[in-house]
Amino acid sequence: MAIIERPAETPDARPAGTAQAPTAATNYGYLRRPVETTGWRSWAFTVDHKKIGIMYGAVAMFFFIIGGLEAGLIRLQLAGPDGTILSADKYNQMFTMHATTMVFLFVMPMAAAFANYFIPLQIGARDVAFPRLNALSLWVFVFGGVFLNTSWFLGGGADGGWFMYAPNSSVPFSPTNGVDFWALGLQITGIASLVGAINLIVTVLNMRAPGMSMMKMPIFTWMAFVVQMLLLFAIPVITVALFLLMFQRSFGATFFSVEAGADPLLWQHLFWIFGHPEVYILVLPSFGIISEVLPVFSKKPLFGYPFVVFSGAAIGFVGWGVWAHHMFASGLGPVSVAVFSVATMAIAVPTGVKIINWTLTMWGGKLKFTTAMLFAVGLIVQFTIGGLSGVTHAVAPSDTQQTDTYYIVAHFHYVIFGGAVLGLFSGFYYWWPKIFGKLLSEGWGKWNFWLMIAGMNLTFGPMHIIGLQGQPRRMYVWTEFRAGEGFFNLGFWNLVATIGTFILAVGVLLFLVNIWITHRPGSKTPPAPADPWDARSLEWITSSPPKEYNFARTPQVSELDEFFHRKYEDVGEGDSHEYVQRMTGEEVIQHEEDNADPNIHLPAPSYWPMVLAFSLPIMAYGVIYNTLLIVAGGAIAVMAMFGWALEPADAEQSDYDPTDDGGETSKELANV
Amino acid sequence: MSDSVITEPAPDAVDVVEDHPAEHAGDDHGHDDHAHGGHHSSLGLSNNKLAMWLFLGSECLLFGGLISTYMLYRNRHSAELGPDQLWDIPFTSASSFVLLTSSLTMVLAVSAANRKDLRNTKIFLGVTALLGGLFVAGQIYEFTTFYREGLGFTTSLFSSSFFTLTGFHGVHVSIGIIMLVATIGMIQKDKISGDKAEAVEMVGLYWHFVDIVWIIIFTLVYLIPA
Amino acid sequence: MIVRSATSDLQPPTTKMQAVNSTTTVNSVTPRARIARLSAVAMLAAVVAGCAQDAPQDTWQPAGSNARQINDLDIWVFSIAGIVGVAVFSVLGFAVWKYRDRGQPIPEQTHGKPALEIGLTILPALILIGIAIPTVGTIMDLNKTDDTECIINVTGQQWWWEVDYPVQDGCGGIEEPIVTSGQMVIEAGSKVLVRGTSRDVIHSWWIPRLNGKRDMVPGRIHTVRLEADEPGIYAGQCTEFCGLSHANMRMEVIAMEPDDFAAWKANQLEAYASPDEGTLAAEGEATFITQCSRCHQVDGLTDSGGELVVARPDQNVWSGAAPNLTNFMTRNTFAGATWNLLSNECWPDVWEADSSEVGAAYLEGVSDSCLNEVELREWLRNAPAKKPMYTDPESLEETDGLPRGMPYLALSEDQIDQLIAYLLERK
Secondary structure, three states: OOOOOOOOOOOOOOOOOOOOOOOOOOOOOOOOOOOOOOOHHHOOOOOOHHHHHHHHHHHHHHHHHHHHHHHHHHHHHOOOOOOOOOOOHHHHHHHHHHHHHHHHHHHHHHHHHHHHHHHHHHHOOOOOHHHOOOHHHHHHHHHHHHHHHHHHHOOOOOOOOOOOOOOOOOOOOOOHHHHHHHHHHHHHHHHHHHHHHHHHHHHHOOOOOOOOOHHOOOHHHHHHHHHHHHHHHHHHHHHHHHHHHHHHHHHOOOOHHHHOOOHHHHHHHHHHHHHHHHHHHHHHHHHHHHHHHHHHHHOOOOHHHHHHHHHHHHHHHHHOOOOOHHOOOOOOHHHHHHHHHHHHHHHHHHHHHHHHHHHHHHHHOOOOOOHHHHHHHHHHHHHHHHHHHHHHHHHHHHHHHHHHEEHHHHHHHHHHHHHHHHHHHHHHHHHHHHHOOEOOOHHHHHHHHHHHHHHHHHHHHHHHHHOOOOEEEEEEEEOOHOOEEEEOHHHHHHHHHHHHHHHHHHHHHHHHHHHHHOOOOOOOOOOOOOOOOOOOHHHHHOOOEEEEEEEOOOOOOOOOOHHHHEEEEEEEOOOOOOEEOOOHHHHHHHHHHHHHOOOOOOOOOOHHHHHHHHHHHHHHHHHHHOOHHHHHHHHHHHHHEEEEHHOOOOOOOOOOOOOOOOOOOOOOOOOO | HHHHHHHHOOOOOOOOOOOOOHHHHHHHOOOOOOOOOOOOOOOOHHHHHHHHHHHHHHHHHHHHHHHHHHHHHHOOOOOOOHHHHHHHHHHHHHHHHHHHHHHHHEEEHHHHHOOOOHHHHHHHHHHHHHHHHHHHHHHHHHHHHHOOOOOOOOHHHHHHHHHHHHHHHHHHHHHHHHHHHHHHHHHHOOOOOHHHHHHHHHHHHHHHHHHHHHHHHHHHHHOOOO | HHHHHHHHHHHOOOEOOOOOOOOOOOOOOOHHHHHHHHHHHHHHHHHHOOOOOOOOOOOOOOOOHHHHHHHHHHHHHHHHHHHHHHHHHHHHHHHHHEOOOOOOOOOOOOOOOHHHHHHHHHHHHHHHHHHHHHHHHHHHHHHOOOOEEEEEEEEOOEEEEEEEEEEOOOOOOOOEEEEEEEEEEEOOOOOOEEEEEEEEOOOEEOOOOOOOEEOOOOOEEEEEEEEOOOOOOEEEEEOOOOOOOOHOOEEEEHHHHHHHHHHHHHOOOOOOOOOOOOOHHHOOOHHHHHHHOOOOOOOOOOOOOOOOOOOOOHHHHHHHHHHOOOOHHHHHHEEEOOEEOOOOOOOOHHHHHOOOOOOEEEEHOOOOOOOOOOHHHHHHHHHHHHHOEEEEHHHHOOOOOEOOOOOOOOOOOHHHHHHHHHHOOOO
């Protein structure tokens, strides 16, 4: 499956020139491999991690908008007492789907987008370990997300809350198909995450550039690696829970039926054993992103890199031992409650360590407040608030007053929006020039940032008060009577939260405007330099955007922040440090290109991942509507897996040849 | 071409169950033929094998969840339809022995593959698949017997958990059989280029895992009294 | 692997310094950033100051020993969290201001100071230990319920609470079981043990000013200790998502002086008094028997043949029960404590009475001049239109045709008049 054979004509040859014309293949397996290098087919059947990353990001952004619209409707309903914008039924679907969409169809895939795009680049690889599996993850996610949302048109979305407690999730209490779509949709997207996790773990462990030990890896890759390990072990647990739910709803099992002797808390335990690692899955990638951004714009390395790495791993480990803090009011005994309470406090330590490390990175630095940096600092501020409110819930007795109220809603929005999402936006602004070849506008970016900060604090800040003063969550109406007296009563704060939502929405909209301004036809934004931020890590030793093969020459790594050290040298003596720039970023890149590898292997595109992915929603529709569809989907899946396994592997037999050398030579396609 | 020596350890994108020695025939890479899932790997374990180990790690959690559910619900059944009334320990012991033996033949298949003895590889893979099939047949016989005696999937929480747990295991065995047969076919048609031993090893890892899970299930479900 | 020397061969060292890239005018933002940060802090302070007064479910206005214990712990923990927050923001704010790019050279590339990092790891750990110890103590303390002497059962059901008082020596002595719904009456100062469960899905019993919440799980019995210092009305809500009308599942605890409580008990157990013959209420009694008594129990009600009328909600409602209406008008909320039985004029007399008068005001019940007739009529006219429930016959396949909630009864206005007259006498 390696394809480009670049003949070693001269030692200094740039990786250009015509590639060997591929010979006619004698055996294509079941389907010809796709050959297009332009147009939609070059995206649909690609196995290039960069294109896959971009598609992950685009689809995730689409679901962000959907989830945001759902949130807007929720807040409109709650702007005043006894709202009538949404019926109780629609409201219950709305908050369930809002959360499910945001968690599973926005934050996780967006983090996957960054991980897919940048892990190979940051470790000096040309692609991930299993490129077709990577494409499979993408398409499974896309089809799963679409499948889940078709529920809106097929009887209503799921309406049991995003953690779908039993027995409310069983058929007598949730008679529509919404919960079935939810369970099956999440099974499908779970496959995407699990497969992606295996792929990226193997990539990180096995495909690092020579000289890059684990402790010289860029920190984003480290955090994303911890996340993949969490996914690897957490997804199977929710898989079990979802199967049990599916068997209950579709095949009459009684796993959650109290009349049959079941224990409703079984669901809660299974769900939260997944659910708690899940929240670290949501936030650690963003921690990784800002751990990249802060050093670059402070002109200092990350303070305490080993501590940041170990605290990330510690969060990953300890995160498995705190799940029942979601269940303090569920009827666990006092000993369990005490144990989980203390464990939850313990996990605040490695998290707090990161805040310290980030602050100390900035300390003594030379801070440049680009939009990416603003978002990174914003994350520190907002996540600190969310983390501190989290510590207050770790105190189990307090939590019995706080759980299921808006105080919890405030907490998790501060950590997820203020943590995970702000980090993602920091990543957008930081890495945009590398991915798309143009810098996003800093002017629009500032407006984007400040409106998002203002909006998010106006929306979620008051929720602390609303919750502590007694408003429970998941209620389609709130009443005047329970809103208290005075100007600043709960009614006032509910209205403020709704107004904040719209400011937040405008802020997010400005991000889309920024993209449009930058990329629209006739835009005056110039192409970005390869190293616009004077960055530190390996992914910047590439053109903007990177060539298909990423690196002209596989980098030799000798230390952390390899790129920085190639540009700058410490000429101070003894204790004094004086940094001299010896090369610009462009010069480093040029040097690499001048010593390009003569032989570059790249993986070939394939139809099979999409075909296999497509079979999954078919089977899922079959579970809900007609068993024949399960058989049909299963047959497609089996055929796809065989086709995949039998797909020709050899370069000479492949008919794909992207001569990606900046267009100097024409693209040559197979003539069979 | 000193550069190529340094750069050849470059990470190579490889897909599952695939190998590509042919294209390297003309290269002067000078790499050796070890760990072919990714020429040189930082960990010393090929991409494919590492992937299988990771997958099996996640499967531990899957079966862990199913076993926990079973252990919670193992006593929730009527007086007439519980383990004491239904289990036929000698029969299940025999089918467990069959599955264990299939692990032995699997080891022999891997050994043959490492020796590049393709004929015996195929034979041992075939015997493994047959023994696996025998195990599955035994399971089916057992389950239909239980069903006739009144234990259906939805009869009780005990029955639902039991059939879910053993059913998932049975499906894993069946998929393993398909993988074994497919491997035989691909060796036969020379579709596994390069290191066939690795492909056989990967299937072997999976097969042994499925066997170990069965040992745990057999112990917890059948042997330890409720 | 000697990349460095390779590169230095290519280029002579340039002048010491700076990033080559010029960037946009970002540094001019910094003073603005500082102002914004300050205003954020100010906003936070304003937010803290601006709270609702007299919010009925305010967790920071404890009115009983359990809630107070929790709140005391809260004050300790929130203070620490606040101090930590201010400390972090101060350091961050300072760093953002002091180290902004003013043209200084590339700073020292400090990779870390292990001693500092270890110290700053131990410090939060110590703070958390300072929080953990009182937490564990409070958990164990709050778990103690052996000083309770009054047992009241609650049962959650979609979407209302049943409250019943079993026969016991506690609660000042209960000779016969009392069954009511939506409002739990207790003696102020008495130590009550609420034992709760559910008939269908998981609900949660939460009276914020008295104690934290506890989930009410079908198949299990969970306990909550309640103690109110002063007479008063303490509002609560179901706080575990339980389906369609989760928002319409509320309850109140009414605490009263011992004398008042004794009077309440006695009233609850008074024998049934049939309406006088020929009155609208008497017609209402007959209508009640035909239209309502399938599900709703009124103790002592007899039919025309003198037979006791026994409600069979277990055959007519999916979850098996419906509110007992024997003493309906001694409560002042209905339909899952969602609507007031008292009109807007009379409502403050009870709900805003101070603690010395609230018992007497509550015991007056709902008179016909104080009845919130509009809402009660709407309910009787078409309950599912008023409160979302699953009662549409076409959608009840999964529940064997049994509704979850009160169905539409197609009562005529006359029937409603009769029923209201009858219900007004249920005191």
